[in-house]
Amino acid sequence: MSKRHATSRTTACCDLAGILPPRFFKALGDPNRIALLARLAACGRPCGVTEMAACCPIDFSVTSRHLAILRDAGIIHSEKRGKEVHYAVRFQEISTALRAMADALDGCCPSRKTKAKGTTK
Amino acid sequence: MSKRHATSRTTACCDLAGILPPRFFKALGDPNRIALLARLAACGRPCGVTEMAACCPIDFSVTSRHLAILRDAGIIHSEKRGKEVHYAVRFQEISTALRAMADALDGCCPSRKTKAKGTTK
DNA sequence: GTTATACTTGCATAGTGACGCAAATGAGCA
DNA sequence: TGCTCATTTGCGTCACTATGCAAGTATAAC
DSSP: OOOOSHHHHHHHHHTHHHHSOHHHHHHTTOHHHHHHHHHHHHHOSOBOHHHHHTTSSSOHHHHHHHHHHHHHTTSEEEEEETTEEEEEEOHHHHHHHHHHHHHHHHHHOHHHHHHOSSOOO | OOSOSHHHHHHHHHTHHHHSOHHHHHHTTOHHHHHHHHHHHHHOSOBOHHHHHTTSSSOHHHHHHHHHHHHHTTSEEEEEETTEEEEEEOHHHHHHHHHHHHHHHHHHOHHHHHHOSSOOO
16 A cells, blocks of 8 residues: 555445445355355354255255355365365455455545545555 | 354354345356446446446447446446446446455454464454 | 437347256265 | 365356336526
């Protein structure tokens, strides 16, 4: 964050598309995946696919696929332990990403630009 | 901050599904919609559908539909002015929502729970 | 009233995603 | 080696979504 004048702020605004990755949002756009994520978060520890599948009314294989989609989107993280695969929520990464998006939007907001000079935080 | 002990924090975690609305994410899950949102944000002022459509390689009617989807998801806001419909980004609402999601996730994070007692904010 | 402009909606089509079942893969165990 | 458990992958089906075209609606100008 070195050069930060009017022009750079406009540029940052145009770059909004780069900060908002469709794949991330697409991964979170399914109710079952949100349910899985919530369950995984509530669990408080890495969980296997079998354990996760128990909470959803969908086929076991579908649960596995949903978890893979969430993993590919960088939302959860998988680790192989013996014959099990343990999934865990990437709390830090997601919240950082969400805050970065919020900051980017604040940086674009016309009223913010006029009122305050710097971005929030 | 009235009753906020271990149990309530666990409850907040289970409620994650309520804080992460699929429709919001679904709306942001399309590249063209992200492009439209970025364009609208870069514009810095309310824009009509015709003006927005110029930036996307899709049919005019599709642009209109995409904007409607973004509006129904609470991401943008529409206002009729004469025969034009002006769309504008709801900067404040989105960034607030994103930060709320980030906070909720932080509140669920096991390491945070152990280290710090209160939730962020 | 008629015409032009701005936008929305109906409809058909192609592409994508979610789903369940069954088979395949991989790791531990007898 | 053969067996079992945990998970992934292939495949067909159904549903939803994005898209373009054409028709419809609403508002302003003539």
